[in-house]
Amino acid sequence: MSGPVSGRVILLNKPFGVLSQFTDKGTSGSARATLSQFVDVPGVYPAGRLDRDSEGLLVLTDDGRLQAQIADPKFKKPKTYLVQVERIPDDAALSVLRTGVDLKDGKARPAKVRRIEAPSLWERDPPVRFRKSVPDCWLELTITEGRNRQVRRMTAAIGHPTLRLVRWSVGEWSLDGIESGTWRDA
Known part of the structure; x- marks a missing residue:
């Protein structure tokens, strides 16, 4: 800024x-x-x-x-999200996010992404659905754009739909x- x-x-x-x-x-x-x-x-x-x-x-x-x-x-202000996704994305899936995933409205800018332990957050009301047969995983994902439902579309594009999305930071x-x-x- x-x-x-x-x-x-x-x-x-x-x-x-x-x-x-x-x-x-x-x-x-x-x-x-x-x-x-x-x-x-x-x-x-x-x-x-x-x-x-x-x-x-x-x-x-x-x-x-x-x-x-x-x-x-255009100001490329970083926005970091804690994202709970279905299943556990492998390194190849995360690599797609890091190089820029193709979305219907064009290629997303490369994101910073890493798997993280489940963060200590407040309870969500209503709670996220839990399925014993489908594991989930948390990601820390940082983007520098803000298209409509972008993070959800990015995780869906790599085959890992978002279950819970928490924006943790904007810039500083x-x-x-x-x-x-x-x-x-x-």
Whole structure:
């Protein structure tokens, strides 16, 4: 990021099932959880998005320039995810992610990826489905773009669908010490 941050920056640990917006403009008829249930700070907006079925770090700011720098792929701000996937990907599958996996909207930039031990995270509500016959594995995956559902599409493309997706960090900001559903100033 170039230059000092001139506005307020809030780091929210967005829970599963919450929309990355302050109002629900959906047509489903039933109200869905939004950021307004977790952050009561006027004038801040999400810098980028996190899908409703994903959890973790959402950066909010009142600085429009910073918002654009976080969200725009041209700035290549690294975003690190903890990803639980079906089965255990072999080195060849991880290599595809490291060199850039082909997606329907073009080749993804190379990612940094490694298998990790299951992280110590909060319980998810609802819990991830568990199947005795299908093992799972956790990956730490860092990308520098932010296409729609990109991480999920990347793991699916190598044959390992995502079960749980937690964004752990964006640039220099991380979830360290932020419980699910809570926030702090950066």
